[in-house]
Amino acid sequence: MTAPDVHEDVRDQDLSAEARERRLHPVTPLRRAWAPVAIVLGWAVHDLNEAQRRLAQLTATTLLIGIAVLIPAAALYGFLTWWFTHFSVTDAELRIRTGLLFRRTAHIRLDRIQAVDVTQPLLARFVGVAKLKLDVIGADKKDELAYLGEREARELRAELLARAAGFAPETVRDVGEAPAEQILHVPPRMLAVSLLLTGGPWAMLLAAVVVPALLWFATHNLWTVLAVAVPLAGGAGTNSVGRFIKEYDWTVGESPDGLRIDHGLLDRDHETVPPGRVQTVRIVEPLLWRRRGWVRVELAVAGSSNSVLVPVAPREIAEGVVERVLPGVTVPGAEALTRPPKRAAWCVPVWWRGYGLVTTDAVFVSRHGLMRRRLALVPHAKVQSVRLTQGPWERFRGVADVHVDTGADKTVTARLRDAGEAAELLRAQADRSRTGRKVARPDRWMAP
Amino acid sequence: METGTEGTAAPRAGAGAEPVWTGLPRGLLKVRRLLLVLWLVPLTAAVGVLLGVFAGGVWAAFALLPLAGLLWGWPMLGRNWRSWRYAERADDLLISRGVLWREETIVPYGRMQLVEVTSGPLERKFGLASLQLHTAAAATDATIPGLTPAEAERLRDRLTELGEARSAGL
Known part of the structure; x- marks a missing residue:
């Protein structure tokens, strides 16, 4: 490829002060070239009979001409979209210019980046390329750069994070990738056992046995029964297998750039969450895991869709990870949480026993769920607004709910607190969320 | 980055005390009541007349339902307005x-x-x-x-x- 190089050189001279514009990896057109072929295939599959009839009518010559037109057209389309996609990194922004007919220019402010992911689908792993995805608040879909060379993607991620962290511009390229320290690795055996101990797939499997049996008695039609049983049984299996493939070799690391999460058996994902981006952490403890003392940890980051921090780990280790993610926080034990008053049983009969609440200097902690216990932690600095709600029946029993809203569109609720306590909590929480921000780390976490 | 809060320490002395509440102006209540009347009075009339003509006098009693809604809604809107x-x-x-x-x-x-x-x-x-x-x-x-x-x-x-x-x- 000489043409792009020449192009870039010219650019360099023009914008010596501006950032250098770059292109994606040259294999990208191959991915894009599939689009027209996929459309034709999709049409053919959608209407099989019609497609067969048309195919029979075609002579060899028309077929050849069709192929001769279609393949270059697809190649041209792929090439042009690749040719017209540029990106550049400036001191404060990542700029992406793209589009052939409808031009689109995205400027992404680096200090507002919530997470950076490098993902490698299976095919991309063979070719040695990777996708770079950015989570930004307020954007519906992730901005992604696909594809970049594997090394280039990693370097770009390091550069983006270094700039986002606030390193001086001239040193950014030399900072390189921050060293990561592994803090957790989930063994495959543990993952497999934990998935076997999950209720969902078993419930589906049970449904796959019971529903077809009932159908058999009702209809005595083998085909109806099979049509119902096979998807149900398949669904139970694929769900678990899919999760196993996705969560295989789950590694959590800590680096000055933030949290590193690497996982995947076929598609490899490498996520980076910079410090101070975590809005909520949830520790989930399914019923069947309780005897083994295992938990699952989920986290909420604004604008991000990844939510799992640890798929399965013993409680103490998981709590250690949470304490690294939210510095200065200790996960309160079950005995630290206070239950709602007894009269709350009139509002929520049995489940009221599962509710619990405690606030510490750093976090608002609320628990709910009786069988599947869920403990949600919100750092005070991340609270956007606080609400108190009270329905008529709750007022009659003298209890109220307190909701804490965070930036990741997650609301954590402390249910059925004593009314006086709830009013007090509302005021105190508003004060804490205001002052909590002072001790929080700045957006540019390494800035001098 | 937090700025400006340090300087306002003195006025914050009132934070623990009961806040000074402001209610809403009467205009909102007027509009809501007007809308209530505009919807329910014609509905009452329509139900009463149509049922009275086509189904008989007893059926026309159903017109009392929207009327009851009106009578119930009038003070409710007032209560709701006062609560804001x-x-x-x-x-x-x-x-x-x-x-x-x-x-x-x-x-x-x-x-x-x-x-x-x-x-x-x-x-x-x-x-x-x-x-x-x-x-x-x-x-x-x-x-x-x-x-x-x-x-x-x-x-x-x-x-x-x-x-x-x-x-x-x-």
Whole structure:
């Protein structure tokens, strides 16, 4: 490829002060070239009979001409979209210019980046390329750069994070990738056992046995029964297998750039969450895991869709990870949480026993769920607004709910607190969320 | 980055005390009652007349249903209107509302991303405007309806100013 190089050189001279514009990896057109072929295939599959009839009518010559037109057209389309996609990194922004007919220019402010992911689908792993995805608040879909060379993607991620962290511009390229320290690795055996101990797939499997049996008695039609049983049984299996493939070799690391999460058996994902981006952490403890003392940890980051921090780990280790993610926080034990008053049983009969609440200097902690216990932690600095709600029946029993809203569109609720306590909590929480921000780390976490 | 809060330590002495609440102007209640009457009176008349003519006198009693709705809704709207109130404190805005389903919201000024004043055609006719606060959390439901346009604008400017001074981001 000489043409792009020449192009870039010219650019360099023009914008010596501006950032250098770059292109994606040259294999990208191959991915894009599939689009027209996929459309034709999709049409053919959608209407099989019609497609067969048309195919029979075609002579060899028309077929050849069709192929001769279609393949270059697809190649041209792929090439042009690749040719017209540029990106550049400036001191404060990542700029992406793209589009052939409808031009689109995205400027992404680096200090507002919530997470950076490098993902490698299976095919991309063979070719040695990777996708770079950015989570930004307020954007519906992730901005992604696909594809970049594997090394280039990693370097770009390091550069983006270094700039986002606030390193001086001239040193950014030399900072390189921050060293990561592994803090957790989930063994495959543990993952497999934990998935076997999950209720969902078993419930589906049970449904796959019971529903077809009932159908058999009702209809005595083998085909109806099979049509119902096979998807149900398949669904139970694929769900678990899919999760196993996705969560295989789950590694959590800590680096000055933030949290590193690497996982995947076929598609490899490498996520980076910079410090101070975590809005909520949830520790989930399914019923069947309780005897083994295992938990699952989920986290909420604004604008991000990844939510799992640890798929399965013993409680103490998981709590250690949470304490690294939210510095200065200790996960309160079950005995630290206070239950709602007894009269709350009139509002929520049995489940009221599962509710619990405690606030510490750093976090608002609320628990709910009786069988599947869920403990949600919100750092005070991340609270956007606080609400108190009270329905008529709750007022009659003298209890109220307190909701804490965070930036990741997650609301954590402390249910059925004593009314006086709830009013007090509302005021105190508003004060804490205001002052909590002072001790929080700045957006540019390494800035001098 | 927190700025400006240190200087305001003195006025914050009132934070523990009961906040100074402001109610809504009467205009909102008038509009809502007007709408209630405009919908339910013709409905009562229509049901009464149609059923009276086509189904007989006894069936016309069904017209009492919308009438009852009207008589019940009139004081309910008053109660609901009286329940709406807001208070500007040193560092946050309080909004309280609802009679049966009560809700009280606190939004720290530093968390406001956007303050919006809206006014539909009907609201404009009666000299009303509503104010809505947006934070980074979509669940934040902080709306004050039925303000006078002057008060809505004053509040908007004051909140924006306070929000800038205490801006905290995410």
